[in-house]
Amino acid sequence: MTTIQIIVTLGGIALSIFIAWFFWFAPKTKMQAALGASGAQEVAVTVKGGYTPDLIVVKAGQPVRLRFTRRESAACSEMVLFPDFKQSAKLPEGEEVSVEFTPDKPGEYGFQCQMGMLRGKLIVE
Ligand SMILES: [Cu+2]
Numbered sequence: 001m002t003t004i005q006i007i008v009t010l011g012g013i014a015l016s017i018f019i020a021w022f023f024w025f026a027p028k029t030k031m032q033a034a035l036g037a038s039g040a041q042e043v044a045v046t047v048k049g050g051y052t053p054d055l056i057v058v059k060a061g062q063p064v065r066l067r068f069t070r071r072e073s074a075a076c077s078e079m080v081l082f083p084d085f086k087q088s089a090k091l092p093e094g095e096e097v098s099v100e101f102t103p104d105k106p107g108e109y110g111f112q113c114q115m116g117m118l119r120g121k122l123i124v125e
Pocket of ligand 1: 075077078113116117118
């Protein structure tokens, strides 16, 4: 191998590592749900290439209302699923859609698009 080939190879490896880190370990946006007028713990979530915030902290035993607004037309994000709570919702572009349920047990519960490419996490304390 020439020096140039070695540099290109190492550069490629470094880039792969960075991309993997970016997708799996990059800092997440975390938000604590606040009590809304409805008496439920509410968080507004923007859907655009992912969920923002994608880490949502709520308290167990109190109703949760997540207000999703999808700001893109990519088919990937047209549904949001909460498998642990048997909840799902269709998200028309630009429209606010609420998903409501009451988490009984503390723990970490994932939510995702129908294909599992976009992911977020609900932390119940
Ligand atoms: Cu998807």
